[in-house]
Amino acid sequence: MIKPWRVLLGSLVFLxxxxxxxxxxxxxADCRGCHEETLTLSDRTYHATLTDGCFSCHKGAxxxxxxxxEGEETPGPSLTKLSASEANSVCLSCHExxxxxxxxxxxxxxxxxxxxxxxxxxxxxxxxxxxxxxxxPETCFQCHKDIRARMMRTSHHPVREGLMTCxxxxxxxxxxxxxxxxxxxxxxxxxxxxxEKRGPFLWEHxxxxxxxxxxxxxxxxxxxxxxxxxxxxxxxxxxxxxRHPGTLYTGLNxxxxxxxxxTNRAIEHACxxxxxxVHGSNAPSGPYLGR
Numbered sequence: 453m454i455k456p457w458r459v460l461l462g463s464l465v466f467l468x469x470x471x472x473x474x475x476x477x478x479x480x481a482d483c484r485g486c487h488e489e490t491l492t493l494s495d496r497t498y499h500a501t502l503t504d505g506c507f508s509c510h511k512g513a514x515x516x517x518x519x520x521x522e523g524e525e526t527p528g529p530s531l532t533k534l535s536a537s538e539a540n541s542v543c544l545s546c547h548e549x550x551x552x553x554x555x556x557x558x559x560x561x562x563x564x565x566x567x568x569x570x571x572x573x574x575x576x577x578x579x580x581x582x583x584x585x586x587x588x589p590e591t592c593f594q595c596h597k598d599i600r601a602r603m604m605r606t607s608h609h610p611v612r613e614g615l616m617t618c619x620x621x622x623x624x625x626x627x628x629x630x631x632x633x634x635x636x637x638x639x640x641x642x643x644x645x646x647x648e649k650r651g652p653f654l655w656e657h658x659x660x661x662x663x664x665x666x667x668x669x670x671x672x673x674x675x676x677x678x679x680x681x682x683x684x685x686x687x688x689x690x691x692x693x694x695r696h697p698g699t700l701y702t703g704l705n706x707x708x709x710x711x712x713x714x715t716n717r718a719i720e721h722a723c724x725x726x727x728x729x730v731h732g733s734n735a736p737s738g739p740y741l742g743r
Contacts (some may be wrong), residue, residue, distance in 0.1 A: 481707055482517055482521075483505075483506050483513070483517065490574045490575070491506075491574070493574055493575040494573065494574040494575070497573070497574075497576065497582060499573055507558065508532070508546075509528040509531065509542050509573065510530075510541075511529060511542070512529040513529045516528050516529050516613045521613055532568065536564045536565065536566035536569075539565075539566045539567065539568055540555070540566055540567050543568075544567075546584075547567075552625045554578055554625065554626040554627050554628045555625050555626075556627075557626070557627055558625065558627020558628075558633060559627055560624060560625075560627070560632075560633065561627065564734060570584060570591050570624070571581060571583060571584065572584045578591075587609070587614075587617070588617040588618055588619060589603075589611055589617060589618055592618045592624075596705040596721075600670050602669065602671035602672035602673070603671055603672050604672065605672035605673055605674050606672075606673070606674050607672060607673050607674065607676060607677060607678045608671070608672035608673075608678065609670065609671070609672070609678075619634075620634075621633055621641060621670070622632060622634065638664055638665055639661075639663065639664055642664045642670075649731045649732070651731075651732050653731075653732030654732075654733065654734055654735070654736070655732060655733040655734075655735075655737075655738055655739050655741060656732050657731060657732055657738075657741060659690065660730070660731050660732065665685060667679055667680060668680065683722035683723055683724060684722050684723050687723040691723075693728055698721075726742055727740060727741045727742055728741070728742065728743070729741045729743060731740070
């Protein structure tokens with residue numbers, strides 16, 4: 453049998469918790485006196501459901517509220533006035549247990565990027581992730597302007613078309629992998645979509661097995677298939693003195709020898725005309741990736 457004093461004590465604790473919650477809710481409601489527009493937008497977000505309301509993130513808001521009600525010019529507890537590490541510690545007090553465990557020490561963290569540099573708690577523009585811009589690439593491009601330029605090139609991943617986003621390949625909160633990619637190594641990331649290139653192959657091309665970036669620029673290129681150089685110069689970065697033709701293609705030896713005879717080094721006679729399966733071949737008679 454439960455003793456009466458324990459019931460009384462439990463009821464008292466419950467009433468104190470309810471009273472404290474009501475007080476916090478009332479104080480958050482008092483914030484609307486000055487911040488009605490901001491809080492109206494914030495009501496549409498998940499943060500509006502926090503138990504302590506505004507005081508969950510804005511530490512020192514009680515003093516600010518009390519001072520303002522007494523007519524004093526008490527500074528507001530805005531997160532934008534804090535350093536990046538201080539502002540991030542507020543966000544990570546809740547979000548560290550989800551997919552942000554590897555934020556500390558990540559490239560973004562080391563460069564002083566704050567959570568509120570990309571995310572807006574009160575007035576997000578995006579449908580997901582409460583970003584400051586309407587879509588994800590616009591947020592990333594605010595800093596990564598060189599990547600924006602590459603994305604505007606002729607051959608590119610369909611980010612501009614909205615079929616992919618930056619987080620299709622990168623995790624901006626995880627610094628445990630190079631370039632913050634969503635895989636343990638580059639090829640594993642690429643092969644998640646380009647499964648036909650996975651193999652295993654009877655005849656393998658060593659640069660392909662090593663790293664897709666040996667030949668491709670994933671953010672964009674003015675060459676076909678996002679190649680880092682056009683054919684045949686791409687191949688001759690490695691195959692300079694092997695087999696045929698044995699000399700580097702140049703503007704001179706790639707031109708016609710006579711007005712009526714074409715040279716075997718003509719530009720349109722690229723390596724892939726014969727070596728079609730440059731990613732690997734399973735043909736028993738295809739050691740040179742010709743089948």
